[in-house]
Amino acid sequence: MSIEKIVEQALQDGYLTPAMEAEVGRICNTASELSIEEYMALDRLMGSLLTGEVVVLPRKQFINVMEELVLSEAIARVAEIEATSDRTLDVGDIAAYALNRLPPLYATTEEGANYQRVRAKEELQELISKQVEEAIARYLDRPEFPGRVALGKSSGKEMLTQVSSILQSYATIFESQPNTPI
Numbered sequence: 001m002s003i004e005k006i007v008e009q010a011l012q013d014g015y016l017t018p019a020m021e022a023e024v025g026r027i028c029n030t031a032s033e034l035s036i037e038e039y040m041a042l043d044r045l046m047g048s049l050l051t052g053e054v055v056v057l058p059r060k061q062f063i064n065v066m067e068e069l070v071l072s073e074a075i076a077r078v079a080e081i082e083a084t085s086d087r088t089l090d091v092g093d094i095a096a097y098a099l100n101r102l103p104p105l106y107a108t109t110e111e112g113a114n115y116q117r118v119r120a121k122e123e124l125q126e127l128i129s130k131q132v133e134e135a136i137a138r139y140l141d142r143p144e145f146p147g148r149v150a151l152g153k154s155s156g157k158e159m160l161t162q163v164s165s166i167l168q169s170y171a172t173i174f175e176s177q178p179n180t181p182i
Contacts, residue, residue: 003027003034007041010054016045018059065105065116066128070098073132081136089139097135102128 001009006024010016024042028034034042048054071091078089105120107113120128 003038004041007045010045011048014054016049016054016056018057021056060108062106062108063113065107065113065120066099066102067095069105069117069120069124069128070095070102070132073128074098074135077132077136087140089136094132094135094139097138098128098131101131101134 001023003024006016006020010020024045027038031038045054049056074091074094078091078094081087081089102124105116107116
């Protein structure tokens with residue numbers, strides 16, 4: 001979205017969201033030079049913010065305490081495995097698998113976060129350990145995909161190439177099965 005459209009939207013709604021603010025910042029940081037129209041739009045936005053015609057919505061600060069608990073458990077377990085074998089495990093993959101099977105524990109204050117930590121250790125530690133254990137087992141049992149790239153590390157074209165090569169490798173298996181229902 002362009003700066004002009006963001007400013008137009010903010011003026012229409014009466015507020016500037018954190019996402020809109022971030023997009024304006026991204027455009028300003030990546031552009032080598034802003035146009036006259038962009039400067040005029042930013043000037044209009046600044047004036048509207050100063051008069052109160054547009055307000056900035058605050059960013060909500062919160063954390064999911066379950067993430068830190070799962071990461072701690074996963075790091076400890078992965079360190080044990082890597083110390084006693086020649087395997088290298090991806091803590092991010094393992095934590096994501098476990099987190100998808102555990103309840104979130106959000107908090108907005110340090111007191112709330114401490115409460116969630118105590119509650120989780122009393123009521124959910126066994127479940128956390130079980131899910132991390134299952135995540136590690138799944139990770140160790142998964143097939144290797146050549147060219148696998150972590151999120152944010154590949155372009156759209158690279159992603160399509162990866163999907164295409166995976167589909168091609170499975171196509172021969174599928175084609176060899178007669179009358180397979182779809």
